[in-house]
Amino acid sequence: MSWRDLSFRRRLLSVMTISGIGKLFILSVCAFFYVKHWESQDSGEKALGIATFLSQSPHVILAVKNNDPEIIAEKIERLRSSIGAAFIVVGNEKGIRIAHPIKERIGKAMQGGDNQQALLFGHSYISYAKGSLGKSVRGKTPILDDSGEIIGVVSVGYLLTTIDNKVSHFLFFFLGMAVLVIFANAIIANYIARRFQKSIFGFEPEAFGRLYKEQQVTLSTLREGVLSIDASGKLRSINNSACEILGIDPKRSLNRPFSDVLPDSDLTKLLVTHKSEHDIELLLNGQAVIANRELIQMDGEVIGAVSSFRRKDEISELTIQLSQVKQYADLLRSQTHEHRNKLNTISGLIQLDRIEEVQQIIGQESLRYQKLIEFLRESISEPMIAGVLLGKSERARELGLQLEIEEGTQLGLLPEHIRAEDLVTIIGNLIDNAFDATLSVAKQSTYPIVVSVTDFGQELIIEVEDRGCGLPESLTLKQLTKRGISTKSDQGRGVGLHLIQQLVDHYRGEFTVHSETDVGTVMTIYLPKEWLKKSS
Helix, strand or coil, X not given: CCXXXXXXXXXXXXHHHXXXXXXXXXXXXXXXXXXXXXXXXXXXXXXXXXXXXXXCCHHHHHHHHHCCHHHCHHHHHHHHHHHCCCEEEEEEXXXXXXXXXXXXXXXXXXXXXXXXHHHHHCCCEEEEEEXXXXXXXXXXXXXXXXCCCEEEEEEEEEEHHHHHHHHHHHHHHHHHHHHHHHHHHHHHHHHHHHHHHHHCCCCCHHHHHHHXXXXXXXXXXXXXXXXXXXXXXXXXXXXXXXXXXXXXXXXXXXXXXXXXXXXXXXXXXXXXXXXXXXXXXXXECCEEEEEEEEEEEECCEEEEEEEEEEEHHHHHHHHHHHHXXXXXXXXXXXHHHHHHHHHHXXXXXXHCCCHHHHHHHHHHHHHHHHXXXXXXXXXXXXXXXXXXXXXXXXXXXXXCCCEEECCCCEECCCCCCCCHHHHHHHHHHHHHHHHHHHHXXXXXXXXXXXXXXXXXXXXXXXXXXXXXXXXXXXXXXXHHCCCCCCCCCCCCCCCHHHHHHHHHHHCCCEEEEEEECCCEEEEEEEEECCCCCCCC
């Protein structure tokens, strides 16, 4: 099993254990040599102190002068035993032993070769040498007579093996502590690993890193702007599209209070209200956008918020395209249905060899289409509106109804603030409501549905009149244009008039309805041709 195959917890445990052992090993070795050096130095100074004391003893001086070991043998042995020294050796000016722990070695030359400084120069010092008892640390000092002449040397020593034994006890203690530290490291590593993995939802760090990278790439490929803030209101992430839409430099904006980065945004209010928002229109840095906002929660606690948005004009482009496609589809469907009926009729007449009537039908159809298209071309300057009127005319024929475009209809170029797709929505929904009202009566009226679009004067006026079922007297305009309210029982109804009212409000216009039950309804829209700012 390779290192990468191990779980994060095992890798962290292994790293902390190995690093702990390594650090403790280095520390133990350094501590061992430091303590050994310190213990050796301390023993050497202690030995030198005893040697200096003995060199000044009258008994030692007398024993050296008389070359008589018996004078000091017993006293020196007691002293050696009491201080724990390995040896106390007294030698004459030639380095011949006068006192030694082993009697058989008395009278023989002192070993180690480290007496010269004391016997020749009269120095007191600490030395390390190997004697007859082994390697030792020694304190050496000269013995002087009354005239100050060097007559001998005193050497007090501690075996290095004895010092090592003392230090080894410390080492065993240190190793015991090391085991405890390693065990504690294992517990801490396990705890840290569990807490860390919990914070990244149980993922391995590599998997979490890949997930983060995938998220970054995904966000960078989105056309929608996406940004997020944390619980303190600071901007934590923003993708390229958001930077482009809002004109924000991510390097200068990340980890700053979002209210400073984008003062006209109220995204931070979600952290207080704890309510998400969908499909809302905002103005951010002078850019109109459609946004969705969601809370970021962990374990039931709100830890931030995220917002995704697109330019309103991009969504408007899609709306225009969809509207055009829908109009084209409606027109094709109606024409296909109508032409199928005409073709069936023509086919039957041809089989009956009634060619004149075939020519008459073809001429009538051609003339009707030509007249309608020519009228719309001359009266309506906006192709989208002409298209919806043509499509609805064909739809009326398909439903067995009559749709009449009033002769006075006239619409020039639209003011800059009025969008053609919004007028398509208004006209299309008004006509659809007229279709439904007319079809709902038991015996359909012979009166046509009349549509009028004019832009004379200061207002653009759209009017649709039907002779359908009318509206209940108890139903007010406010109730009628409320989302979900409908005079029909079908689910999904009650949206068209609500959309109309929204658009009328947007353009600061007026929506009027005159209706009488079982007589009919006239719905009229007034839109000012000049943009009126909403009063504060």
